[in-house]
Amino acid sequence: MKPILRTIFTNTLSLFIVSSMFSGLQITGGFGSILYIGAWLSVLTLVLDPIVKVIILPLNILTLGLLSFLTTLVSLILIAFFYKNLHVTNFVFSGFSFLGINIGQISFSGFLPIIAISATIYFLNKLIGWLFGE
Helix, strand or coil: HHHHHHHHHHHHHHHHHHHCCCEEECCHHHHHHHHCCCCCHHHHHHHHHHHHHHHHHHHHHCCCCHHHHHHHHHHHHHHHHHHEEEEECCEEEEEEEECCCEEEEEEECCCCEEEEHHHHHHHHHHHHHHHHCC
C-alpha cells in the first residue's frame, strides 16, 4: 500500500510542478482534479509500462533508455482524451540562462507539447523518487 501511495504522491507533485512551469498543461478543478489525474497516471503507468517497454525495446536500447518516458506519454494521452479537466495546448517556453548556459525561446505546437510535458513529468517523477529515497 505504501509504494502505491508514494507513486500517487510523486505523480501528483510532478503534475502540479509541471502545470506551474508550462502554460501548455492546464488542469481545471483545483487540487482534487490534480490528485485524480495523479492517481490515474499512476494506475495507467503501472498497467501500460510492461506493454510499452516490450514494444519499444529496440528503440530504447538504441537511445540508452531515453525513450522510457513513452509510458507516461501514452498514459497522459489517454487521460487527456477521457478526462476533460486536463488540457494540453500549444505553448511558448520563454527560455532561461543559468551559469553561462543560455536556452532561447522555444515554441511548442502540434504533438510536441504533450511530448515535452510527458518527458518533463517522467524525469521529474524520477528526480522526486530519488530525492525521497524510493
